[in-house]
Amino acid sequence: MTAKLTVGYIGLGLMxxxxxxxxxxTGFPLVVHNRSRAAVDELVALGAKKAYSPKEVxxxxxxxxxxxxxxxxxxxxxxxxxxxxxxxxxxxxxxxNSTIKPASARHIAEKLGEVGVTCxxxxxxxxxxxxxxxxxxxxxxxxxxxxxxxxxxxxxxGKSITHVGESGAGQVAxxxxxxxxxxxxxxxxxxxxxxxxxGADPQKVVQAIQGGxxxxxxxxxxxxxxxxxxxxxxFKAHMQDKDLGIxxxxxxxxxxxxxxxxVNTQLFDAMLEMGMGDLDNSAVIGVLxxxxxxxxxxx
Amino acid sequence: MTAKLTVGYIGLGLMxxxxxxxxxxTGFPLVVHNRSRAAVDELVALGAKKAYSPKEVxxxxxxxxxxxxxxxxxxxxxxxxxxxxxxxxxxxxxxxNSTIKPASARHIAEKLGEVGVTCxxxxxxxxxxxxxxxxxxxxxxxxxxxxxxxxxxxxxxGKSITHVGESGAGQVAxxxxxxxxxxxxxxxxxxxxxxxxxGADPQKVVQAIQGGxxxxxxxxxxxxxxxxxxxxxxFKAHMQDKDLGIxxxxxxxxxxxxxxxxVNTQLFDAMLEMGMGDLDNSAVIGVLxxxxxxxxxxx
Numbered sequence: 001m002t003a004k005l006t007v008g009y010i011g012l013g014l015m016x017x018x019x020x021x022x023x024x025x026t027g028f029p030l031v032v033h034n035r036s037r038a039a040v041d042e043l044v045a046l047g048a049k050k051a052y053s054p055k056e057v058x059x060x061x062x063x064x065x066x067x068x069x070x071x072x073x074x075x076x077x078x079x080x081x082x083x084x085x086x087x088x089x090x091x092x093x094x095x096x097n098s099t100i101k102p103a104s105a106r107h108i109a110e111k112l113g114e115v116g117v118t119c120x121x122x123x124x125x126x127x128x129x130x131x132x133x134x135x136x137x138x139x140x141x142x143x144x145x146x147x148x149x150x151x152x153x154x155x156x157x158g159k160s161i162t163h164v165g166e167s168g169a170g171q172v173a174x175x176x177x178x179x180x181x182x183x184x185x186x187x188x189x190x191x192x193x194x195x196x197x198x199g200a201d202p203q204k205v206v207q208a209i210q211g212g213x214x215x216x217x218x219x220x221x222x223x224x225x226x227x228x229x230x231x232x233x234x235f236k237a238h239m240q241d242k243d244l245g246i247x248x249x250x251x252x253x254x255x256x257x258x259x260x261x262x263v264n265t266q267l268f269d270a271m272l273e274m275g276m277g278d279l280d281n282s283a284v285i286g287v288l289x290x291x292x293x294x295x296x297x298x299x
Numbered sequence: 300m301t302a303k304l305t306v307g308y309i310g311l312g313l314m315x316x317x318x319x320x321x322x323x324x325t326g327f328p329l330v331v332h333n334r335s336r337a338a339v340d341e342l343v344a345l346g347a348k349k350a351y352s353p354k355e356v357x358x359x360x361x362x363x364x365x366x367x368x369x370x371x372x373x374x375x376x377x378x379x380x381x382x383x384x385x386x387x388x389x390x391x392x393x394x395x396n397s398t399i400k401p402a403s404a405r406h407i408a409e410k411l412g413e414v415g416v417t418c419x420x421x422x423x424x425x426x427x428x429x430x431x432x433x434x435x436x437x438x439x440x441x442x443x444x445x446x447x448x449x450x451x452x453x454x455x456x457g458k459s460i461t462h463v464g465e466s467g468a469g470q471v472a473x474x475x476x477x478x479x480x481x482x483x484x485x486x487x488x489x490x491x492x493x494x495x496x497x498g499a500d501p502q503k504v505v506q507a508i509q510g511g512x513x514x515x516x517x518x519x520x521x522x523x524x525x526x527x528x529x530x531x532x533x534f535k536a537h538m539q540d541k542d543l544g545i546x547x548x549x550x551x552x553x554x555x556x557x558x559x560x561x562v563n564t565q566l567f568d569a570m571l572e573m574g575m576g577d578l579d580n581s582a583v584i585g586v587l588x589x590x591x592x593x594x595x596x597x598x
Contacts, residue, residue, distance in 0.1 A: 102497055102498070125513075126511060127512075137507065137508075137510060137511040139504075139507045141499070160507075160510055162507035164499050164500060164503040164504055165499045165500050165503060166498070168497075169498065169503075169504075172493070172497045172498065172499035172504065173499060173503075173508060175490075175493060175497070176504045176508055176513075177490075177508040177511065177512065179486050179489050179490040180483070180486045180508065180513035180518065181512050181513050183482045183483065183486030183559070184479070184483065184515065186482070186559045187478050187481075187482030188479065190478050190557045190558075190559060191479055194475060194549075194550060194553075194555050194557065195475050197553045197554065197555045198401055198467075198471045198553045198555070199401070199464070199465070199553075200471035200472060200475075201463060204461060204472075205438075205463055205472045206475075207461055208438045208459075208472045209424070209438070209475055209476040209479065212425060212436040212459075212476060212516075213424055213426075213480050213516055213534075214424075214476045214479035214480050214516070216479070216513075216514060216515035216516070216517075217511075217512055217513070217515070218515075219479065247493070250493075251497075254496045254498075255496065255591065255592075256493050256496045256497070257587070257590040257591055258489045259489075259562050259566060259590075260482070260486060260489060260559055260563055260566070261486070261489055263558050263559050266558075267559070288558075291556040292554065292555050292556055293554075294555075
């Protein structure tokens with residue numbers, strides 16, 4: 001790659017804004033668009049160029065990124081009026097950092113393919129801290145040669161970039177990630193409530209088990225915050241719940257019974273109904289406390 | 300502690316035999332008993348003294364250990380005919396390395412307390428490999444001063460010894476451990492079957508997620524064996540299922556709803572019914588494959 005890639009970034013939210021900033025700071029010419037304009041102005045002040053639609057971004061860049069809340073938002077930006085489809089040109093690469101349905105990612109890749117655009121679904125994990133530090137884990141689906149071209153930009157935003165397969169495979173990997181994360185969050189809640197009600201000290205129990213076969217990032221990081229009475233995000237429960245919705249819908253589509261994830265999804269659904277959607281995903285323990293008529297004793 | 304403690308070990312199975320050997324090799328005079336005598340002869344050849352009942356062991360040692368399959372076995376050895384109760388003497392310490400019901404551990408501690416015996420419930424985690432290497436994690440419930448006296452022997456068999464509370468608390472911690480381990484085993488199975496059926500490469504998916512928020516010992520160690528077609532234990536599924544039975548019975552006793560562990564217990568129950576009880580606990584993926592009419596492609 002001799003000439004510098006020109007990059008577009010659409011969706012400057014909690015995740016998108018710091019990612020876009022890292023792309024800009026690494027030296028790539030950047031064009032940005034966002035529904036709310038304050039974030040656009042912020043990036044423009046740092047040297048980015050502003051645009052007023054996904055079409056307008058796509059028309060003037062080599063690689064266009066999106067980072068939007070859910071599948072319909074990405075489909076609209078990609079294929080809707082004034083969307084990327086309308087601003088497409090031969091050789092354009094489209095990268096979606098959102099977490100959306102694998103089937104949506106495949107549909108978008110097929111449609112944009114018709115106008116010469118190559119698509120990578122590239123959901124991330126690592127939260128807003130990872131986005132700010134440029135240390136995200138990125139799971140990539142789509143053609144390997146497109147990933148190779150986009151790699152200098154990926155390197156600016158993530159520390160672990162894994163090509164997991166064809167279009168949609170990145171989203172499948174993100175689903176797999178959320179299956180395990182939800183299982184650990186719920187199991188942590190169950191075991192802490194269990195320990196307390198069955199007459200042991202939950203903090204000592206966690207300490208006793210976190211170095212053995214139960215070891216996980218969740219048990220390494222989250223109990224300390226829970227025991228201090230801190231249930232603030234981190235990763236918001238309503239985002240976890242949205243991602244689990246994608247998992248379960250995809251499971252139905254492909255005929256994959258997921259008994260434990262089905263239960264975990266229900267518990268996150270309940271968490272939202274109980275008004276705890278803006279808390280951390282580890283705060284799902286609140287649903288279990290409610291079921292057990294119990295409350296975690298905090299330090 | 301100036302005089303060398305004399306130790307007794309009852310139950311020389313997959314876990315008990317290597318633990319007893321480590322105690323003997325560390326230099327403690329050891330008296331052993333086991334229903335099947337071959338293991339007794341083996342330890343005697345290494346320098347142990349044999350006995351013919353728990354009572355006979357208890358009568359001549361400072362600390363007596365048990366390591367038996369389930370709650371009724373330990374209750375029988377502790378409180379039954381020719382049991383530890385009958386051989387008890389003031390100052391004797393009873394340590395149970397088995398995984399049994401917290402309520403059983405508390406009952407035994409109360410009864411043996413009446414004849415001057417102090418009890419520690421001290422279930423272990425780390426498997427037969429940990430038992431052989433003397434690197435077990437030991438979760439201890441019971442009086443702190445008894446643990447202090449027994450500590451030189453614990454040091455001979457484990458690398459992490461955590462005092463989690465009063466009688467029964469060690470068993471509660473073991474339950475907590477099994478809640479998390481079962482959740483991870485089932486979630487790993489679900490995510491691998493999901494990845495394959497939804498059109499991604501399961502090995503690449505595991506690689507993409509094992510360094511992030513989903514990180515756990517289970518994902519670090521088990522997928523490699525599954526992808527190589529190896530479902531041999533490790534930790535046998537019927538032991539995992541037995542431990543989950545203890546968890547669920549204890550949960551009912553103390554009024555603790557455990558929605559995700561209930562489902563995971565059912566899946567391990569199904570695994571046993573399907574004839575897979577002697578396989579590794581990670582082989583619970585077989586139940587999910589069956590539900591999804593899918594089979595993991597192995598290398």
